[in-house]
Amino acid sequence: MVEKFGGTAGNIAYSLSLLGENPVIIATIGKDYDRYADNQITGFNPGAMKYKSEYDFKNPEPKDSAVIIGPGNLQDMKEYAKKAKSKGIKCICDPGQSLTQWDGNSLREWVDGSYMLITNGKKRYFH
Numbered sequence: 001m002v003e004k005f006g007g008t009a010g011n012i013a014y015s016l017s018l019l020g021e022n023p024v025i026i027a028t029i030g031k032d033y034d035r036y037a038d039n040q041i042t043g044f045n046p047g048a049m050k051y052k053s054e055y056d057f058k059n060p061e062p063k064d065s066a067v068i069i070g071p072g073n074l075q076d077m078k079e080y081a082k083k084a085k086s087k088g089i090k091c092i093c094d095p096g097q098s099l100t101q102w103d104g105n106s107l108r109e110w111v112d113g114s115y116m117l118i119t120n121g122k123k124r125y126f127h
Helices: 008-018 046-050 074-086 096-101 104-111
Strands: 066-069 090-093
Touching (some): 066 074, 074 090, 074 104
Parallel strands (some): 066 090
């Protein structure tokens, strides 16, 4: 196995900044973060996913905000979607490499009421 540094949040934030946005990353980092803080992200390592980040959604203004929930701690992903939706914040769900960790009912609940679902495969519609 070859170690590759990075995570999904950095890729999303970098791309959004190229579009003139000012994203804020809320994520859990591993113990090795200081070795790769400024590197380009090209892979995925689920190691830090076992730690909750516990963001509280106190400050975002719903009409001016959207939340992109990418692969991370599954409990965080579920809670962030629930909190964002309850505050009227647009929720964009991207399960990415976490997809194999979900059961069908939890995934449907997570996606239900979302503004957008991002996938890497064929178009799928959840009802």
